[in-house]
Amino acid sequence: MAASPTVTVTPPAPEGGGPGGAAVPRGLRYANRSLALAGTTIIWVALLGPVIALLTHLSWHDIKASLSAPGAFEPLILSVESGAVTLGVLVLLGTPLAWALARGTLPFPRVWEAGVLATLLLPPLVIGLLLVFMVGPFTPIGHLLSGLQLSATNTFLALVIAQVYESAPYYILGAQAAFGGVDPRLEQQAALLGDPPRRVFRRVTVPLAAPGLAMALAISWARAMGAFGAVVIIAYHPTALPLQIWTTLQETGLFSALPFALVLLVVALPLPLAAYIWSARARGRRRG
């Protein structure tokens, strides 16, 4: 914590010998800071409103009843598995695109960026409906898949596809920003010293972009775990965690559905939280 970013900004004292920073009474400065803290607290608590409502409306009885039902944790395991596969797909396919976007090596870069933004803009439900046209059993892709004994309708594959589409833009835009923060001169230096491009990428670009990449992955993990809109359309079965909340809500009601929302939070939060902390520390170290 020694390297907190307090050292960076020193506002220049106003000219003409007016009341400078030092002239502000200590009490006023303290009041100012408290006010800012109170303001941020209100915003933070308001943002957490739904989570607070969740925690205050759960009872041990409901949690026990819901979680002890046979097969209660199957959707959780499925969500973790499909989420992991989704992250793998994103890293494999999203990283090169994000890097190319960040380095501006593509012709008409704005068109490429607009494409990524378009997928971010579409409501997940609409993405799901459109995926039916794209990967349904009677589409060219559907035929291709069935030739491989696969199907993108109500299968694990369909679940992963829906999750990838819901989370990909978050990863790509995040990774683009992370790569964009790496000084290209450092890459050029390494290249001048004789490293081939692949090695430069692995030894220079990725380590420097790692904190940002970790954040991008953390956000897309959270998106994938919570994915519902596209999932409910193309992967009603097998049941992932968000869909379990939905079907439980319809089968047995609100109070047996809410515990699964807690499960979702407890399971999906540690990874992005760890990435967040690590990423903040790594950035702090670099600045200090």
Place this chain on the structure above:
Amino acid sequence: MLAYNPNSKFAPQFNDIASGKKPISDLFTLMQQPGFQLGRTDPNTDPQGRAFIYMLELAQMKYHLPKNTVTKILGGPLASAKSTQIFEEAALDSRLQAGQVDAASAYLSQAKQLHLKYISLPPDINLGDASFADTYAKASITITDSTGKDTKTGSPLTIDITTLIGAKDAAAGNAFVAYVLSPAGRALYKNQGGYTLLTPTLTGNASDVPASIRKEIGS
């Protein structure tokens, strides 16, 4: 009824059955064909999902089809939610319109509203005729709900309407119900959904029902 995809490879058979050239009983062998993509909703959460299964059970009895007909069509146990045939209701309709299933369960009103092609089913299996209530009750399915395992039996498809006890504006609620049941309200259903409401019947204590509403249903 059963809505179908006019671009399905089974469309000629559907058309023949819909027009009466082929008997309805053919439908149930057609639905067992390999590669037949059937869409339905979750019987554990959605009444339509159950109604579709009742209909298959009733058809199996009516046409003396082999005993495993229903499970063959459903591709597994009756109440299983783990079926690739099961979709969210809105997803099912859009999937049928996108041409990505061969046939799907649907209510007649849905088929008319969404302009779907469909096969009408005889009244003794379509759950749409209150006079067959006894026949419908022969179909059953055991599902899981808030009370645990729960066996449900077939009954005529009804739309219930009621007012809330202690509602803030009870007079407006009563006026709304009376309007829905009035000739003008029923005409609206006919024009918009293209179907006629079953004769409204009153259940429970008649004296609890405001006179304005009792007048509309003639009891």
